[in-house]
Every structure is written in structure tokens, then in C-alpha cells.
Amino acid sequence: MISNALPQRRAIHRATIFATLMGALFLTGPIAPATAQSKNDMAGQAKVSAFAQAVAEAAARDTEIAAFYRDNGYQPIWTGSQPQDLARRAALLRALSGAADHGLPDFNTTELNTRLRNVASLRDLGRAEVELSKLFLSYAQGVNSGVLTPSKVDSGIVRKVPRQDGAALLAGFVSSDPTRFLKALPPKSPEYARLMKEKLRLDHQIAHGGWGAPVPASSLKPGQAGASVVALRNRLIRMGYLSRSASQSYDATIQKAVQQFQEDHGLTNDGVAGPGTMDEINTTPEARLASIIVALERERWTNMERGKRHIWVNLTDFTAKIVDGGRVTFTTRSVIGKNIHDQRSPEFSDVMEFMVINPTWNVPRSIATKEYLPMLKRNPNAVSHLKLIDSRGRVVNRSAVNFNAFSAKSFPFAIKQPPSSRNALGLVKFMFPNKYNIYLHDTPSKSLFGREVRAFSHGCIRLSDPFDFAYALLARQTSDPEGTFHKVLNTGRETRVDLEQPVPVHLVYRTAVAPAKGRMNYRRDVYGRDARIWEALQNAGVAFGHADG
Incomplete structure (x- = not known):
């Protein structure tokens, strides 16, 4: 100021x-x-x-x-x-x-x-x-x-x-x-206005004592009682999840409040304050305020026309959504890139132009040489579901290849996986051509969608409900989107289906989201990006400005 x-x-x-x-x-x-x-x-x-x-x-x-x-x-x-x-x-x-x-x-x-x-x-x-x-x-x-x-x-x-x-x-x-x-x-987005309002509210609350003392327990569960439960109760009251209460036991009311807290923080909402939930409960209001300030900066980075219909992939929330006229009309769980070098999903915006049904997986060279070549050196018959392709596009007989003669740089083959239900891309991929080779796709690894933190891919975005996602996109250009999709799928042949109206895609990373109704939503900083942004903002002169009124 x-x-x-x-x-x-x-x-x-x-x-x-x-x-x-x-x-x-x-x-x-x-x-x-x-x-x-x-x-x-x-x-x-x-x-x-x-x-x-x-x-x-x-x-x-x-x-x-x-x-x-x-x-x-x-x-x-x-x-x-x-x-x-x-x-x-x-x-x-x-x-x-x-x-x-x-x-x-x-x-x-x-x-x-x-x-x-x-x-x-x-x-x-x-x-x-x-x-x-x-x-x-x-x-x-x-x-x-x-x-x-x-x-x-x-x-x-x-x-x-x-x-x-x-x-x-x-x-x-x-x-x-x-x-x-x-x-x-x-920015004129409703999200920006809501974040500013929440920032001022949290400024005021911090100036008046914040959320009180942290809970002195690594975990608590229904039925327990004592000082730690009282501390949990008091903190939930200060956060706005509980009305005033004198209860000293982890009763049904506290369990319900914990469940709502878990819902707002992307946690498994079982009502048990386990270690992960307790870490989030004990996160300071100052840390949450930093997340809001970072979210304001990120909202300014996307101060553009996003498209009346657009796809919104929030990496930290592990979801992909279709938004029509400002209203979310479809949501599916997602898996994002692993939190390791060169596999984290990037953030950018592009335009989805088509989908490929029964896709071939053209294995990226980095995966072919770093992961599959060592396996082939140990056993030429490894990963038998994959095909080796030479420079002329011909399938190579593995028995005629001495894999130990090649290094990552000299490996002369491409590796492909033909269309099938076992294909790493599943049965459909959604393309917004970009130099980062990132797209949305199906996957045969369905069990990962049950995880709380879903960072397992090499960078692309896997969808839990890819068929329904395809139907939602095709509904704009056919009266029978499901029938149209399965007619192509049943051929078993790789087929490109263009979107008559291309759809903007935004891959974003928001650890603080202000919904139109309800409390603030927060997510983990899975890649540590928001921590780096906050540090850079502080170096640029941004600081907390607590309200005193």
C-alpha cells in the first residue's frame, strides 16, 4: 500500500x-x-x-x-x-x-x-x-x-x-x-473477484488471530476425546466449518465438519482426521493467503477470452472439465504427469481440433530409449505387445537385432503399439497439436483414478471417463454422439474424427479456487510450482497486508 x-x-x-x-x-x-x-x-x-x-x-x-x-x-x-x-x-x-x-x-x-x-x-x-x-x-x-x-x-x-x-x-x-x-x-472473471474478496476476508481474520492454535495430534478419529479433540473442534469453528460447540468428543457433528473440510481440500472424505487431513487442517492461514495471492497472479496470466465452450484441466485438482457459458457441464477425474524431471505436465492453452479413436501409440523416443531399450537388452522378447519399426516404416524382427550394440543415442528404431484395449492410450485420444506432445487420452490403468493424488503419467492427461468425454464433445455435431463414437470404435481401425467446432483447452495449476457457492477450495502444490511463484512474488515486493478493521 x-x-x-x-x-x-x-x-x-x-x-x-x-x-x-x-x-x-x-x-x-x-x-x-x-x-x-x-x-x-x-x-x-x-x-x-x-x-x-x-x-x-x-x-x-x-x-x-x-x-x-x-x-x-x-x-x-x-x-x-x-x-x-x-x-x-x-x-x-x-x-x-x-x-x-x-x-x-x-x-x-x-x-x-x-x-x-x-x-x-x-x-x-x-x-x-x-x-x-x-x-x-x-x-x-x-x-x-x-x-x-x-x-x-x-x-x-x-x-x-x-x-x-x-x-x-x-x-x-x-x-x-x-x-x-x-x-x-x-481481469473481469468472476473467479478473480471472488479471490480478491477472500483475500480481504483472510487478511482481516489473520489480523484478528487467524485460526488459533494448531491441533497437537498427528491424527484423530471419531469416538476419541480429550484436549486434542477440543483443539480440533476450536480450529474447525475458527475456520467456519463448525458452529460454536462445547463438545469434547469427536462426535458426529465434528465428523461431518471434517468430511466437508476434506471435500474442500481434495481429500478422501471419510470424516477421519488422518495424517494427510491433519496436515491440511494445521496449514496456517498465512500459507493459504499466499496460495490466494498466487492464484490472483495466475488468474492475471489467463486474462484472455477462454472460449464460450472450453476445456479446463486443473492439474492440482486432477480433473478435466467442459465449461459452457461459464457453467461446468462435464467433469471427469484425471491422472497427470509424475513429479519428476521431464514428466511433469506443462501449463499452456491451445485448441482441441480432433480425436483419434483406436489410436496407435507412437512411443516417445525418451521412453523408448530410457525405459524400453534397457529391457530389450536384458530380454529381446520383452514388451512383446510393442512393434519395432525401421526408418522405412517396416516392422523389424527382434530376433535379428543385437540390442546391446545400441546406446540411447544410436538406437535406430521407432517403437509403436497398435490399436487395442491394452494400448497405453486406451481406445481414444483427444488432440490439440502442440510442440510439447501433450494430449488427453484413455488408459487401461483404471485403478489409478481411485488414488487421492494422481500424478503417474509421463506428462499427458489420462481421463477416467474418456467415452463420456467424447460423447459430450460430439454432441455438438451429431444427434447420436454415443452411436457415432461406437460405430467408429467397433471397426478396430485407427480413425481421426474432427471436431466441427474446435474447443480451446487450458491446462492450469490452481491450488486455491473460489467457487461461486461454498467455502474456498485448496489443493496440494504437487509440483512445488506455487511455492516458487510465491517466492518470486515476494522478491518482487509482494507482502501480506493484514486488515486491522
Whole structure:
């Protein structure tokens, strides 16, 4: 938040002593030829040149700001004395004072205030002009598309952020009502508004003691009693899961509250506060607040048109959803990439174009050489369900191959698995062609969908209900989606089925989700990405700002 807001305003108003002269200069008409200029005209031109040169020099290292001032003839937009200049400064200060509500860095303007207080020349004023533009862009771009560059924080976040050009932002601001322009910058998604509301609520709660003491037990179950159960009861009350109660035993009411807590945190909702559940119950409100602030940043990264119909895959929630007009119309469980190097599922957005029924699995070379080649060296008949293919596309007779003669680099064959119910991709895959070779698909390994944490794949997203997912997609282009799907499936042949209306796909990673109804939902940081984002945000100046009212 802005500290000492009143001195800041006074400092900027002091600058208008110099800006008054600047405003008069820029209201003058064309300058006459030098031979006809009066001394006053020449003095005015010199002052304009001094200001313009100072602006050009101060903006030289920022190509976007430099381009804006070059296009507007180096005229002031902040430090002039006209009503619109005063309105822009006031609007910016108001926006900066609420920056912490968005989980943005503290825009400490102390240095700028000092510079404005010490303005002694038009060159000083020109430099202050550029500093205000830099401050504006830092806020505007931060609140609109995020403070961080995702790929610099984690290589698995390959998302393209819709960042607005700085020169265009400044030009748009100058030609608009400043207050309305700044209010229109944050994401308009309902999720963003709900996260901000929850952030303020949690700020307030932390300022008033948070959720109390943690529960001093590694696990508790129904029927138990004692001090630890009382601590559990009290913490659930502070979290909003229980009404006030004097119960000292783990009764049905507490069990029901624990079940709701488990539901909201992606846990098996058996009503038993086992080690996993207890870890989540004892997570501090500060840690939850950090998750919300990270979620706000992530929401800014996806501040784009997501598609009236789109597919939303939240990696931390292990689900894939179809969303129509803002309403979830289909949900299925998913399995995501293992939490090891080069197998974590990346985050990005693309467009699903088609599905392949009865797919062939073209084994990625990394899997072929790292996993299957060692097996073939030990036993040439290993993984017999897979076929070796040479460079001409011919099936290779394994008995004629000395696998021990090859290394991972020199292995000359491709490996494929023909269509079948045993195929690693199952009986259907859903394609949104991308350079990461990620797609959604069926799997014969159905038992994994019963796990609480489902990170087992090599990076692609496995679906628990792929047929139903296919029916939901095909329903937009056929009156009999199930019949259409099975007619192709029953051929046993690999077949591509195009989607007449391609569907945007968003692979996201949200550990804090604010549903339209009910309490906040939290999920585990399975890849540790949110921890890295939070650290980067803190390094950028983001901090907790607890409400005290």
C-alpha cells in the first residue's frame, strides 16, 4: 500500500509550480521562424527543448515509454498544470493505494516524492514525468497480465501471457477517463473477484488471530476425546466449518465438519482426521493467503477470452472439465504427469481440433530409449505387445537385432503399439497439436483414478471417463454422439474424427479456487510450482497486508 499518501499528493502538487510553465508552453501555437522570434519565444522554445530532452534521456532505456513520448511530441501527461494532468495523477495514486488488494507489490513512491520535492529545473521535471509513466506501466501491466514472467519462475509454465504493449497502454490512458481506464485493467472473471474478496476476508481474520492454535495430534478419529479433540473442534469453528460447540468428543457433528473440510481440500472424505487431513487442517492461514495471492497472479496470466465452450484441466485438482457459458457441464477425474524431471505436465492453452479413436501409440523416443531399450537388452522378447519399426516404416524382427550394440543415442528404431484395449492410450485420444506432445487420452490403468493424488503419467492427461468425454464433445455435431463414437470404435481401425467446432483447452495449476457457492477450495502444490511463484512474488515486493478493521 502507499504510505504517507497526503505528503505524496503535496509533493506532486509542488511540482505543478514548474508544470504551470510547461502547460503554458505546450498551449502555444506553431513557433515562428527564428528571425521573427522574440526573446520570450526563444526562451519558451528552449524550455520546451530542455523538458523534451530530459524526457527522451530518461525514457531511452524503456523502448515502450520512449515510443509513446516520441509519438506525442514529448508533451507531459502527468506534470502539466491542466485539469487532465491533475486527474491522471489523482487516479494513479488511488489505484496504487489499492494495489495490495490485488496481491501486487508495494508501489513505494518515496524516491519519486523526494525527486518531486527537489524539482529545481525543467530537466528535473522531465525526469519525474518519465518516472510517473514507469510507475503507471508497472501497475497497469501488473494488474492486467501479472507481475512475473511465468517461464522464468518455472520451466513447466510455458503459458503465453497476454501482455499489453506499454506505449499502447499509455496512449489509451491519455485518451480515456483515467479512473475508468484503471478500473477496467484487472481481469473481469468472476473467479478473480471472488479471490480478491477472500483475500480481504483472510487478511482481516489473520489480523484478528487467524485460526488459533494448531491441533497437537498427528491424527484423530471419531469416538476419541480429550484436549486434542477440543483443539480440533476450536480450529474447525475458527475456520467456519463448525458452529460454536462445547463438545469434547469427536462426535458426529465434528465428523461431518471434517468430511466437508476434506471435500474442500481434495481429500478422501471419510470424516477421519488422518495424517494427510491433519496436515491440511494445521496449514496456517498465512500459507493459504499466499496460495490466494498466487492464484490472483495466475488468474492475471489467463486474462484472455477462454472460449464460450472450453476445456479446463486443473492439474492440482486432477480433473478435466467442459465449461459452457461459464457453467461446468462435464467433469471427469484425471491422472497427470509424475513429479519428476521431464514428466511433469506443462501449463499452456491451445485448441482441441480432433480425436483419434483406436489410436496407435507412437512411443516417445525418451521412453523408448530410457525405459524400453534397457529391457530389450536384458530380454529381446520383452514388451512383446510393442512393434519395432525401421526408418522405412517396416516392422523389424527382434530376433535379428543385437540390442546391446545400441546406446540411447544410436538406437535406430521407432517403437509403436497398435490399436487395442491394452494400448497405453486406451481406445481414444483427444488432440490439440502442440510442440510439447501433450494430449488427453484413455488408459487401461483404471485403478489409478481411485488414488487421492494422481500424478503417474509421463506428462499427458489420462481421463477416467474418456467415452463420456467424447460423447459430450460430439454432441455438438451429431444427434447420436454415443452411436457415432461406437460405430467408429467397433471397426478396430485407427480413425481421426474432427471436431466441427474446435474447443480451446487450458491446462492450469490452481491450488486455491473460489467457487461461486461454498467455502474456498485448496489443493496440494504437487509440483512445488506455487511455492516458487510465491517466492518470486515476494522478491518482487509482494507482502501480506493484514486488515486491522
